[in-house]
Amino acid sequence: MKRLLLSTVAFAALGAGTALACEPDYTGVTLNVSTQNGPAIASALAAAAVSWEERTCGTVNVIEFPFGELYPKFLTAMSQQTGDFDVIGFVPAWLPDFSTFLSSMPAELQEGSNWDDIHPVYRERLMTWNGEVKSATMDGDMHMLNLRADLLEDPDEMAAFEAAYGYPLAAPVTWEQYYDQAEFFHRPDDGLFGTAEAYRRGGQQFWYFFSHAASYTNHPDNPGSMFFDPETMEAQINNPGWLRALEEYKRGLDFNPPGALNNGSGDVRPLYAGGTVAMNIDWADSGVLGSTEGSIEGHVRTAMLPGSTEIWNHVTGEWDSYDEVVHSPFLAFGGWQLAVPADSENPEAAWDFVAEVISPEVSGQAIVTANSGVNPYRFSHYENLENWSSVFSEEEAASYLGAQRASLDAPNVALDLRLPGFFSYTEILEIELSKALAGQVTPQEALDAIAEGWDALTDEFGRDTQLAAYRASVGLPPM
Numbered sequence: 001m002k003r004l005l006l007s008t009v010a011f012a013a014l015g016a017g018t019a020l021a022c023e024p025d026y027t028g029v030t031l032n033v034s035t036q037n038g039p040a041i042a043s044a045l046a047a048a049a050v051s052w053e054e055r056t057c058g059t060v061n062v063i064e065f066p067f068g069e070l071y072p073k074f075l076t077a078m079s080q081q082t083g084d085f086d087v088i089g090f091v092p093a094w095l096p097d098f099s100t101f102l103s104s105m106p107a108e109l110q111e112g113s114n115w116d117d118i119h120p121v122y123r124e125r126l127m128t129w130n131g132e133v134k135s136a137t138m139d140g141d142m143h144m145l146n147l148r149a150d151l152l153e154d155p156d157e158m159a160a161f162e163a164a165y166g167y168p169l170a171a172p173v174t175w176e177q178y179y180d181q182a183e184f185f186h187r188p189d190d191g192l193f194g195t196a197e198a199y200r201r202g203g204q205q206f207w208y209f210f211s212h213a214a215s216y217t218n219h220p221d222n223p224g225s226m227f228f229d230p231e232t233m234e235a236q237i238n239n240p241g242w243l244r245a246l247e248e249y250k251r252g253l254d255f256n257p258p259g260a261l262n263n264g265s266g267d268v269r270p271l272y273a274g275g276t277v278a279m280n281i282d283w284a285d286s287g288v289l290g291s292t293e294g295s296i297e298g299h300v301r302t303a304m305l306p307g308s309t310e311i312w313n314h315v316t317g318e319w320d321s322y323d324e325v326v327h328s329p330f331l332a333f334g335g336w337q338l339a340v341p342a343d344s345e346n347p348e349a350a351w352d353f354v355a356e357v358i359s360p361e362v363s364g365q366a367i368v369t370a371n372s373g374v375n376p377y378r379f380s381h382y383e384n385l386e387n388w389s390s391v392f393s394e395e396e397a398a399s400y401l402g403a404q405r406a407s408l409d410a411p412n413v414a415l416d417l418r419l420p421g422f423f424s425y426t427e428i429l430e431i432e433l434s435k436a437l438a439g440q441v442t443p444q445e446a447l448d449a450i451a452e453g454w455d456a457l458t459d460e461f462g463r464d465t466q467l468a469a470y471r472a473s474v475g476l477p478p479m
Contacts, residue, residue, distance in 0.1 A: 026058030026349045033353065034063040035089030036070055040285070040373025041139065041336050044366045045089065048357040055356070058349055068202060071423050074098065081343040086350040088341060092126045092334035093422040095135060096469055102339045105133040106351055117360060117378045121408050125415060125475065126334050134339060136354050138363065140377025141335035142407050143211040145178070145306065146272050146286045147171055147279045149299040149395070151185060160184075171303035173325050175215060175248055178306045182255035185278035194255030196268040196280040201434040203264020206426055207332035207416075208281060209433060212249045214330040214414035215308040216241035224474035225314050227417050228458075231479075233467040235454040237429075238447035240319070241312030246436060246443040253437070261437060270294070281305070283332070284375035287400045291392050292370045300396045302403040304410070305329050329407035330414045335377055376404055418473040421461050428453035 033049070035041050042064050049060035063085075065073055071094055077084040078101035090098065109115065110133055115123070122137040151157055152169060161169040165180050172178040182194030197208045217226045217236065224230035227237065236242070253260055257276060265282060272280040273294025280286055290300045307327035310319045338357060340350040356362055366374035367381055368391045376382055382405050388397040407413065419425065429450050436446035458466045468478060 021055070022057040024056060024348075024352065026056040026346075026352070029056075029058040029346050029349045031058065031060050031086040031346060031350055031353055032063055032084065033060055033087040033089070034065065034070075034074070034085050035336070036067045037064045039371040041089055044138070044369070044372040044374045045357065047366065047369075047372075048353070048362050051362060052353050052356040056349070056352065058353075060353065071097075075101075078102075078341045078343065083341075083343045083345055085341055086344040086346050087338055087353060089138070089336050089338055090135075092135070092337055093416055093418050095126075095129050095337070095339075096418055096420040096473070097422065098339065099129040099132075099134050101342055102134045103342045103344070103347055103351075105136060109136070109351065109355060114358075114360060117380050118358075119377055119379060119408055121331070121413065121415075122335060122377050126331075126418075127337065130472070135337040136339070136358050137335050137377050138338050138354075138357050139336040139374045140381075140404070140408075141283050141331065141333040141375055142404065143207065143281055143305055143330050143332040144284060144287075144403050144407065145172065145279060145281055145303045146290065147301040147303060148275075148296055149301050150296065151278055152301065171301070172306050174308060175212070175306045179248070179251065179255075181278065182252065186255045191276070193257045193271075193277045194279075195252060196256055196260070196263065196271040196277045197249070197252055198263055198265045198268055199253065199256075199261045199437055200264045200267075201430045203267070204333075205264070205437075206429050206433060207265075207330075209246065209249050210414075210416070211281060211305055211330040211332055213242050213245035214328040215306065215326075216244050216310070217312055217314075218328040218412060218414040219311050219313055219320070220326065220412045221320075222313065222315055224471065224476050226414060228454075228467075228470055229314060230467075230471055230474065230476055233458050233463050233470060235451040235458070236314055237454065238444070238451040239312055239314055241314075242447055243444055244312075246433075246447060250437055250443065272296075284400070284404060285371075285373060287396070288368070288370050288391055291396055298393050298396065300392065300400065302400045304403050304407050326412055327407075327410050328412045328414045329410050331407075331416055334416045334418075335375065336373070376401065415474065419466065420469055421457060421466075424457055425454055428457070 033045055046062050074088050127133050127135050158169045161184050186194035198205050219225055268280045268282055269286045269289050271277045272286050273290040275295045287300050287302050290296050304327055307325040309322045313320045338354045340347055344350050360380050366372045367376050382401045432446040432449045435441045436443050
């Protein structure tokens with residue numbers, strides 16, 4: 001493969017309209033850029049394509065597929081070296097499976113102020129595999145709790161809640177408080193429901209389940225132990241911490257609007273933005289939607305996910321108690337990433353387009369565009385409050401950005417599962433999880449079945465190989 005050379009001008013500018021016309025000159029070059037069906041993410045790539053085309057005179061063809069088709073289409077094309085895609089937008093969890101077929105990020109892109117501006121959780125943990133930078137974060141993702149100031153700060157609601165539960169009404173700090181509030185605000189006869197989460201198989205349900213589980217299984221003294229034992233690669237998903245999480249996740253159905261088992265992540269956003277629910281758990285998209293296109297404008301509030309004072313210790317086989325609440329905010333999904341397949345015929349132009357998408361200028365516009373699917377991941381995204389004035393009030397912006405920074409900076413932040421065969425592991429999970437949510441099996445039966453399936457998969461892929469990959473993904477040294 002020819003050496004990847006990136007224009008100094010392009011990387012100095014890294015933004016729309018800041019470089020000379022046709023610099024670098026990619027006249028006649030057409031990039032095939034593929035991701036999920038829009039508007040989320042696809043629309044952001046299309047917007048970046050406009051500025052890139054103006055700057056370079058090249059052409060971008062954005063190709064969209066349903067989310068469920070992305071993994072097999074990308075893996076098949078790259079493994080067979082069809083050259084179908086120049087840039088792919090994908091999930092960080094797939095990087096272990098894709099890395100062999102991806103080119104490495106050029107050194108020029110791994111230096112300077114724009115590189116340092118990317119939060120290290122994304123830059124150092126999610127964009128690398130086997131010591132090489134293989135992808136570029138274009139979206140910062142984590143689950144957060146979205147609340148409503150018109151309810152939380154209403155004097156009558158505050159008095160009634162404290163009288164009923166014995167403590168002041170405020171953003172929930174523990175899951176117990178979360179369910180207290182969900183119960184308190186659940187008023188179906190008034191058209192108000194307590195909360196909204198995703199429960200539909202194929203609707204990203206397992207990330208919502210993981211967000212509950214992180215609080216009870218991401219032990220601060222046993223790094224990497226949330227999903228597997230990092231010493232043996234034995235599945236941990238059926239231990240008491242996971243059981244408590246599943247029981248609580250299922251309990252939330254009692255406070256969701258009717259038909260919640262059919263709701264995916266895209267369905268919980270308008271429920272919050274439209275004022276149907278008192279709160280929801282979601283990525284940062286709900287906050288932007290609620291303030292720009294919903295009925296709760298001015299009342300959007302955001303908080304870290306609830307935490308716990310008890311975390312399961314798989315080493316001792318006991319619950320450990322803490323004097324203070326331990327927050328384990330879960331970086332669900334981890335944010336969309338861009339990469340350049342090694343079989344691309346236009347690698348220089350492809351990486352130049354990636355640089356355009358992730359530039360502070362272009363990404364700074366994407367994060368304040370409703371339905372772009374792009375959430376903050378740069379320090380400048382959090383610090384440039386003026387940029388958010390078109391979306392939020394001052395109070396909303398402080399809450400929204402503060403919750404995300406606090407989540408990323410939390411000492412016990414929980415990273416998503418990244419492992420070769422991720423698609424197979426989560427397929428087993430979703431089948432059994434859906435049975436438990438529908439009441440076909442007990443939560444413990446579902447978790448036992450998942451653990452058995454995961455252990456079988458690990459043996460099939462090769463336990464030593466999977467153990468080495470898992471330890472690397474959670475930042476542990478080789479054994």
